[in-house]
Amino acid sequence: MSSATPVGYHHGDLPAALVRAALELLAEDSNAELSLRAVARRAGVSTAAPYRHFADRMALLSAVAAVGYRELLTELGKRNPKPVGVQDIADLAAAYVEFAVAQPGLFRVMFAEGCDPTSPERVAAVSAINEYLRGGVARSLGVTEAAAAQDDQSAALATGLWATAHGLAFLYLDGKLSADSSAARDRHVRTVVSALASTEWR
Amino acid sequence: MSSATPVGYHHGDLPAALVRAALELLAEDSNAELSLRAVARRAGVSTAAPYRHFADRMALLSAVAAVGYRELLTELGKRNPKPVGVQDIADLAAAYVEFAVAQPGLFRVMFAEGCDPTSPERVAAVSAINEYLRGGVARSLGVTEAAAAQDDQSAALATGLWATAHGLAFLYLDGKLSADSSAARDRHVRTVVSALASTEWR
DNA sequence: CGGACATGTTTACACCGCTTACATGAGCCT
DNA sequence: AGGCTCATGTAAGCGGTGTAAACATGTCCG
Numbered sequence A, B: 001m002s003s004a005t006p007v008g009y010h011h012g013d014l015p016a017a018l019v020r021a022a023l024e025l026l027a028e029d030s031n032a033e034l035s036l037r038a039v040a041r042r043a044g045v046s047t048a049a050p051y052r053h054f055a056d057r058m059a060l061l062s063a064v065a066a067v068g069y070r071e072l073l074t075e076l077g078k079r080n081p082k083p084v085g086v087q088d089i090a091d092l093a094a095a096y097v098e099f100a101v102a103q104p105g106l107f108r109v110m111f112a113e114g115c116d117p118t119s120p121e122r123v124a125a126v127s128a129i130n131e132y133l134r135g136g137v138a139r140s141l142g143v144t145e146a147a148a149a150q151d152d153q154s155a156a157l158a159t160g161l162w163a164t165a166h167g168l169a170f171l172y173l174d175g176k177l178s179a180d181s182s183a184a185r186d187r188h189v190r191t192v193v194s195a196l197a198s199t200e201w202r
Numbered sequence C: 001c002g003g004a005c006a007t008g009t010t011t012a013c014a015c016c017g018c019t020t021a022c023a024t025g026a027g028c029c030t
Numbered sequence D: 001a002g003g004c005t006c007a008t009g010t011a012a013g014c015g016g017t018g019t020a021a022a023c024a025t026g027t028c029c030g
Helices: A014-028 A036-042 A057-079 A085-102 A104-111 A120-141 A152-173 A182-198 B014-028 B036-042 B057-079 B085-102 B104-111 B120-141 B152-173 B182-198
Strands: none
Touching (some): A014 A057, A014 A104, A057 A085, A057 A120, A085 A104, A085 A120, A085 A182, A104 A152, A120 A152, A152 A182, A152 B152, B085 B104, B085 B152, B085 B182
């Protein structure tokens, strides 16, 4: 063996070319609903060609989603690589929502659309997101990183924050929430998360 | 005028029949993706007939969604008509997620699927959900119902809780979270919401 | 009673996911 | 070097979709 993706056949790594084509289509119309045929056309290949490399449309979408997951984590890390405290956590939520709103098509590929949950890329991505959030939550609670792994409260909180950001993202995407500007949206998300975190219930 | 939907034409209130047909299809396969043609077939009518009453597929789905919104509110109210306190709020979140998981197709029609946000039925439903949650939140904070309307914190909290429940619902629907049983899911949702509400951040 | 007009049907177009049968050309083996 | 094999790509086609236009029908009103 030499390389994982044997370059130099007819097309030269069609799988990667298809994923690239899909991302290009999403870049041109961030709301586009990816059709296998459109992606194939974009890659300059016949409509049946993708089936040599992907079992079905969903398999291709999973590969596209994998790129999206990486981008999302990168974006979160860019916002704050080591979040500590409520403000930082709220920052992350805002970044999460911003990602979703900026790339709705990609976000939907990542999370909605039927979305085969058994795809290894997807489960890895999910746990990566959870890990990242759990780390931030643990630091914000003053729990050592080591202890966090077994801390049920950290786990529950991390899931809760993910769900909150995820829910806000979808509510914005589907027009159930709206904001005049991206700045206003950003503020709103922070406000909501801060309110959740700092409220005294009776 | 006599009745809003003039019964007695060719079919006799086709719009309602189409919505009923759609709900039947969803009842038979709760994951079904409603196609206009399938709904028309089910209603015993030609493919193009729905277009006399609905501008496009989305318009029909909006009508179906409206029923879903009512069902959801009914379900929440059944769980707890006047929620007070963190436990009650967590109950609501659990009921919300249960609704989504029990009727994924309907839930997706209500919230995902492109989902025209300008549909009056939808905006009404959204504000109804918000009102309901805001009421519960206000009571749980000891704010009088009247004051709640202008209480920014109540509003932010209500949105936050909705988003959390909504996010959990989608994460479960899309396989990003999973539970062995519906009881386990129920417990998990309560745990997560309780953790969010009762955590002391630094 | 007769026409107008809302309602429903037929037919058609363009697109989709996916399958099958066929063409091609790269790389290995003798 | 020459030939075989097999992964890769293509062409054609099936059944499905949303939507539009032209046509048929039966109800209600003047």
